[in-house]
Amino acid sequence: MMPAAPDERANWSESQHNQRLAYYTCLQSFLTYSFGWTRHDKGLDWWRKRDFAELDDRTALIRAVWHTDDTLMGFFAWCTTVDPALAVRPLKRWARDPDRRPLSLDKETETAVMRALSRPPWTGGSDPMHLGGGDHGGAASVSSAYLGGAATEPSHGRLLGADPELRQAVFVADRVEGWYEMLCEEGADLPELPQSRNWRVDVYVREIGFVGTYRRSRATGLWFAGRHELHMAGN
Structure with missing residues (x-):
């Protein structure tokens, strides 16, 4: 809602x-x-x-x-x-x-x-x-302690099923807090693909559900969902 x-x-x-x-x-x-x-x-x-x-x-x-x-x-x-x-x-x-x-x-x-x-x-x-x-x-990119909140147990997230042939992977985070930060950190470890192709990562946050299919822009260095044209419009 x-x-x-x-x-x-x-x-x-x-x-x-x-x-x-x-x-x-x-x-x-x-x-x-x-x-x-x-x-x-x-x-x-x-x-x-x-x-x-x-x-x-x-x-x-x-x-x-x-x-x-x-x-x-x-x-x-x-x-x-x-x-x-x-x-x-x-x-x-x-x-x-x-x-x-x-x-x-x-x-x-x-x-x-x-x-x-x-x-x-x-x-x-x-x-x-x-x-x-x-x-x-x-909350997606910083911890509650950074925001002045009470310290909590660290959030966890990991990449699953990375397939270079299909250029696909799945990222799952256990909480909303810090999920984007973890996507950036985990995504940095994905191997380079031939012909400058992009990985497509389906992102799930257990407290929310499916967040979107993300790619990393070679122009901005940021992970984003949707069309690259829309991503570049706000950068």
Whole structure:
């Protein structure tokens, strides 16, 4: 189930803030760990210029939830305010030469961005949802101790059934915490394939289920699901 859109007319309360946080963190984490985006502002701007077309099942989902809820523009507007160096933080350990250039917008889009930033929930300081740096959405790439949580037993993940002939493997993680980090570490040990071909790794997280079929981009160094064109749009 997807988080319900928060009621921005309601007075602030802890439960309302938590609802907002869950709603926007879900989107942020999806863009980071499925699309493999280091720059959500670039990726969403690229998609916006294509009228938020349904380019695959994932963009169809985002369109059906956040775009339909009329909240996607506000999230995009906030993304344009994030320091590009901070934006790449969740994936910077694995990203090859990430883009840290500020996003250039036309006047019409700048006006729309400023309008969106003047409305709740984006008016409560520079980072009202505490999304900056990916800490809340970073459970897939960092430990709970890094995020200030209680220390827990380490998560475990491993590759199974790696078949160079089929270029396929399966990766299974026992928990959400750190699964992307473990995929990057385990995936680095896969042997090089002839003719610069890519491994296709079916990723399962036991607390979630099937996450997607991932490849490692030779351009960015990052693991991602879906089409490479969509991955590059946000990098």
